[in-house]
Amino acid sequence: DTEVTQTPKHLVMGMTNKKSLKCEQHMGHRAMYWYKQKAKKPPELMFVYSYEKLSINESVPSRFSPECPNSSLLNLHLHALQPEDSALYLCASSQIGQGLIGLHFGSGTRLTVV
Amino acid sequence: DQQVKQNSPSLSVQEGRISILNCDYTNSMFDYFLWYKKYPAEGPTFLISISSIKDKNEDGRFTVFLNKSAKHLSLHIVPSQPGDSAVYFCAASVLNSGYALNFGKGTSLLVTP
Numbered sequence: 001d002t003e004v005t006q007t008p009k010h011l012v013m014g015m016t017n018k019k020s021l022k023c024e025q026h027m028g029h030r031a032m033y034w035y036k037q038k039a040k041k042p043p044e045l046m047f048v049y050s051y052e053k054l055s056i057n058e059s060v061p062s063r064f065s066p067e068c069p070n071s072s073l074l075n076l077h078l079h080a081l082q083p084e085d086s087a088l089y090l091c092a093s094s095q096i097g098q099g100l101i102g103l104h105f106g107s108g109t110r111l112t113v114v
Numbered sequence: 115d116q117q118v119k120q121n122s123p124s125l126s127v128q129e130g131r132i133s134i135l136n137c138d139y140t141n142s143m144f145d146y147f148l149w150y151k152k153y154p155a156e157g158p159t160f161l162i163s164i165s166s167i168k169d170k171n172e173d174g175r176f177t178v179f180l181n182k183s184a185k186h187l188s189l190h191i192v193p194s195q196p197g198d199s200a201v202y203f204c205a206a207s208v209l210n211s212g213y214a215l216n217f218g219k220g221t222s223l224l225v226t227p
Binding site: 108 | 150155156157158160203219
């Protein structure tokens, strides 16, 4: 299984809602990532988990809360988002130490905040 | 501040010809460069990479060239096929920086029959 699976594929949420994005991989990768991509912009790194511990937080606002319950799962909890947070959220995974070579991306969750 | 630049948003090439996608970077600390390919409704897929100790890396129809003095890299696809039509992202990183990839904005390649 060489896939990174993200659910849901599309999500529309109000500014007062709480929702979660989910990511799953069964490749045995111990590094997992959240990226955000706006239209016509490159993906921007948000968070990196290594061995289920948060290793990089790229100054992301606290309304985004990542969670790595185990080595196969990565969640992104969303609360009190703003319309400008609407974007494609990409999950990725890799082997530790081969992150740059073996970054496997999911198809993303298209988030719209209304 | 865009540290990785892909100045051509789109490129159209005939099937069988060479596609050349260009990428420039500004951060001289970058020492690892990657190309990703992205189809609509899918996440980016790793294509090929090159370390700064090399100036060329080849994998089948795909070759990446690195010119460190010019801070420029290019991806050559020969021969181009219609299935190569996708958005191509150039990315760069400092190997000891903890997996932070800096992406370019992408170039949309269209290979016509």
